[in-house]
Amino acid sequence: MAQHNELGKFGEELAVEFLQQNGYTILETNWSFQKAEIDIIAQIGNTLAVVEVKTRSSIEFGLPQDFIKPKKIQLLVKAVNEYVTKNDLEFSIRFDVIAVYKEENNYNIDHIIDAFYHF
Template sequence: MAAHNELGNKGEQIAVNFLRKNGYQILEQNWHFKQKEIDIIAIQGDTLIVAEVKTRSTENWEHPSEAINNSKIKFLVDATEAFIEERDIDKEIRFDIISVIPENGEWKIEHIEEAFYPPMN
């Protein structure tokens, strides 16, 4: 496995552990829709959380949250709609970004709640 894939997998597991520690119930990790996936789907209270995890080895080039573009947002919204229909879920939906960056032997975690809203069509 390529080093960047290993780093990404490690970052996703750190994000899952972080969410669990903070009271989230993890429903799915790496849920596939078409040829892509949603990193984490969780529940907190009455809200369905769709979390995109971005792991980088450094912040020097681009902050991980800046890697979410319009096509990624469209995919996440479409995939979330499919997940909701498949599971017959009736909850508020929130789209979060969790950035994970190694820093001085620790992991810096930034959880951005309501990182974006679905575009109005």
């Protein structure tokens, strides 16, 4: 596996642990529909959190969340619509980003709730 893929997988594992520690139930990881993949689908209360995880080995070139493009957002919306329809769910839906990045010898985790309103 390429080094960047391993880093991404590591970031997703940290994100799952972080969400679980904060009261979320993980429903799916790496859920795919057509060309879209949702990194994490989690539930907290009556809310379905669609979580995009971005991991970087440094923030020298920008924060991880800066690398989410409008096309990715469109794909996430399409995929979650399919997920909700397929599973006949009735939840409030929000889109979060978990940014994982290394500073010195530590990995930082930033959870941005309703992230696409912040871009």
